[in-house]
Amino acid sequence: MSEPIMPGLEFVYEAGGALGEPIAIGDTPDGARRIIPIFSGPVEGPHIRGTLIGQGADWQVTRADGVTVADATYAMQTDDGVVIQIRNRGLRHGPPEVMQRLGRGEDVDPADYYFRTIPEFIAPAGKYDWLNRSVFVCAGARYALSIKLWVWRVT
Template structure:
């Protein structure tokens, strides 16, 4: 049996705007985080900028944040790629409270993992349509950094 491995694909960084709070919903607390345009993504075989994006978050009663983000990426050669990125972020209550207050928190203090799905047009980047990917994420005071890996 072939055991899976991980191959680094790219790292994306971007600014975020303040949350747009929807409020209490039956399954927790809902908010939307606008992702600022212009953040770069860079990897060995792909690079470009983030055109736009939003991160719909559900903060559950158990303190876990469900992440459901949609991004539009544009490569350096003008190809546009959709990315839907779902996952979870959680950590000790004190750590998550510091993050919610806008303090810098070491990414090693919490768990932030997602599973992106790409939709790329036929051509140079259609390999993104044919693999499974995972991400590690880090939230900073004014932005986010996410590393994308292809499961081999």
């Protein structure tokens, strides 16, 4: 039997995006649903630079256990003009008082709650097609009117 292979992490980029006012869908059988519009913001890192393209959205559901399930679809345009689609799914949760503060739009230290996602990229053939061939993980921070995402490639 061989030894397990420990994956590593390689930092890819930090992205920031402005957010629109939440659009409530309401209570559904699987939880409270809402849509969070995602607007433009910078993408900067050692492997890719550009801008998030506006008109994306996070279709969230908050389950009965207080966990918010994120399901965001948006795109970035690199500094050299390539458009890359991103679907970013994951979980956000924390102590009830912390999540209430986030819900009120207060800035909360990201270390006080869990916000992790798995971004999937759809890049065209060429310079960025390496995004199509790896697994990525992301840590996030939610602020009143913006979001910050840090993305790593699993090596």
